[in-house]
Amino acid sequence: MLPDVFDGWPFWLIFTFLFFGGMARGQCIYWAARIVTERSLRRVRPRTGWGARVAEWLDGAGVDAGAQTIRRWGIAAIPLCYLTVGLQTLVMAAAGVLRINAGAFALAQVPGALAWAAIYSTIGWAVWEAALIAAAGSPWGLVALLGVAALLALLLWRRRRARRCEQPGAIGD
Structure with missing residues (x-):
């Protein structure tokens, strides 16, 4: 659509x-x-x-x-x-x-x-619209989208942390 x-x-x-x-x-x-x-x-x-x-x-x-x-x-x-x-x-x-x-x-x-x-x-x-409708129309759809967003944020955070630790003289968190 x-x-x-x-x-x-x-x-x-x-x-x-x-x-x-x-x-x-x-x-x-x-x-x-x-x-x-x-x-x-x-x-x-x-x-x-x-x-x-x-x-x-x-x-x-x-x-x-x-x-x-x-x-x-x-x-x-x-x-x-x-x-x-x-x-x-x-x-x-x-x-x-x-x-x-x-x-x-x-x-x-x-x-x-x-x-x-x-x-x-x-x-x-249609894919974008279905995702938005799922999030807006269903609490479980919203939970699923938030879960995917949280997982992506966690993966990005871990990747950045690993890059910082690989730099010479870097101190780990």
């Missing part, structure tokens, strides 16, 4: 809209990261405004994880990131930070954006 805004639209138009939306989102993230990185390397790091906030985010562990993914998988990480939740933005920003060729980035986006559009124009919205 797609949001009501798509009611009456033919499938091909929904698919095309989502494809170009996915491409535009990737390009915006890539170019924001690349511009701030270029600015930081050429000039003084931005201290105020959106540039400072983006520079701070780009220095974070999330974008570093995206860069590690690109280093491990190469440019194939870009279309593959469209099939994930949470890693998309990090990989796209990392591509900008690493200053991957803009043309290569755009070409690598195409299969990922096509897959993303196919998923969300068919079953993707």
Whole structure:
């Protein structure tokens, strides 16, 4: 079930809209990261405004994880990131930070954006809607979703703790 805004639209138009939306989102993230990185390397790091906030985010562990993914998988990480939740933005920003060729980035986006559009124009919205309905309409559905969220938070916490302990001179918690 797609949001009501798509009611009456033919499938091909929904698919095309989502494809170009996915491409535009990737390009915006890539170019924001690349511009701030270029600015930081050429000039003084931005201290105020959106540039400072983006520079701070780009220095974070999330974008570093995206860069590690690109280093491990190469440019194939870009279309593959469209099939994930949470890693998309990090990989796209990392591509900008690493200053991957803009043309290569755009070409690598195409299969990922096509897959993303196919998923969300068919079953993707229905899955999200079912999860929200389960959480809102059933106390057990809400408990299950909260349990999954707690498990993910625990796994992330343990992973960060392990990374901190692996650093030279680190003191364990």
